Amino acid sequence: MDEASDEELMLRIAKGDERAFRTLAPRYAARAIGLARRVTGNEADAEEIVQDAFLRVWINAPRWRPQAAFRTWFYRIVFNLALNRRRRAPFLPLEAAGDPPDPAAGASARIERDETDHAVAAAIAALPERQRDAIALTYGEELTNAEAAMVLGTSVAGVESLLVRAKRTLREKLGPLIEES
Amino acid sequence: MNRIDNRIDELIVRRLQADRDADERSAARALSALALRPLPRQRHSWFRSWPSALFNNDFTPAWPRIAALACVALIGCTVGFFGPGTRAFQRTGWTVSQNSEPDVGGLVFEPEPLTGAKP
Numbered sequence: 001m002d003e004a005s006d007e008e009l010m011l012r013i014a015k016g017d018e019r020a021f022r023t024l025a026p027r028y029a030a031r032a033i034g035l036a037r038r039v040t041g042n043e044a045d046a047e048e049i050v051q052d053a054f055l056r057v058w059i060n061a062p063r064w065r066p067q068a069a070f071r072t073w074f075y076r077i078v079f080n081l082a083l084n085r086r087r088r089a090p091f092l093p094l095e096a097a098g099d100p101p102d103p104a105a106g107a108s109a110r111i112e113r114d115e116t117d118h119a120v121a122a123a124i125a126a127l128p129e130r131q132r133d134a135i136a137l138t139y140g141e142e143l144t145n146a147e148a149a150m151v152l153g154t155s156v157a158g159v160e161s162l163l164v165r166a167k168r169t170l171r172e173k174l175g176p177l178i179e180e181s
Numbered sequence: 182m183n184r185i186d187n188r189i190d191e192l193i194v195r196r197l198q199a200d201r202d203a204d205e206r207s208a209a210r211a212l213s214a215l216a217l218r219p220l221p222r223q224r225h226s227w228f229r230s231w232p233s234a235l236f237n238n239d240f241t242p243a244w245p246r247i248a249a250l251a252c253v254a255l256i257g258c259t260v261g262f263f264g265p266g267t268r269a270f271q272r273t274g275w276t277v278s279q280n281s282e283p284d285v286g287g288l289v290f291e292p293e294p295l296t297g298a299k300p
Contacts (some may be wrong), residue, residue, distance in 0.1 A: 030205045046207060059224050060223075170189055177186055
């Protein structure tokens with residue numbers, strides 16, 4: 001079962017095989033959380049989004065057609081859920097923000113320790129949302145431009161354009177820092 | 182310029198993949214939360230699942246009845262195509278009382294000879 005491809009597992013899940021579902025989910029959970037966290041900027045939201053995405057995979061598995069890779073399909077679900085959450089986020093009351101992220105993760109502490117990483121994080125965070133999403137998908141999740149285009153719901157040329165503009169902005173902001181170092 | 186671009190690429194990757202450990206921990210939490218709750222019912226496409234829905238609900242007709250229906254349909258078709266009143270039947274030489282051509286005279290009803298009653 002562990003060696004089965006994603007698509008083989010999905011065919012079993014479509015027939016209601018819960019074991020196949022439990023095998024497939026861990027393969028993508030961490031990366032999906034990374035993607036959701038980068039889009040929403042909130043770790044607790046990211047966990048909820050990924051749980052929701054996996055439930056949607058289970059519920060809709062009988063309707064899944066192996067025309068696109070499972071990875072692309074799943075990332076699209078996660079990305080759309082994260083987008084919905086990001087749009088809603090400014091209007092949420094404080095109680096709905098969820099639990100604070102695990103302090104053991106220490107991501108922000110590590111960033112603060114490393115000035116360069118901090119500058120990179122700030123520069124990426126300052127990018128327009130679409131450019132930041134394109135960067136997160138191609139650099140963070142290592143999707144090809146074609147896969148990122150499917151997830152973002154745009155063309156390959158559109159993704160390339162987003163990446164070019166993002167990198168131009170990042171070069172302007174980070175260039176002096178890199179030259180200094 | 183290439184050196185800067187490559188360095189920027191490295192920094193972006195390093196930054197975006199720096200939180201993998203935290204993501205793993207979050208993933209473990211999410212998966213354990215998922216394992217605690219029962220999975221909901223799956224949503225099946227009606228177009229693909231209607232035969233199994235019939236089986237599940239025991240609405241499927243029994244095969245002997247299907248066979249009987251098919252036999253009756255076959256007899257019906259045979260009589261319809263080759264039975265009395267068809268050209269195939271007339272070729273056999275049997276005669277059937279019928280108006281083979283439009284005949285207005287056939288539609289005139291004459292009075293009953295004895296009583297004079299009209300139909």
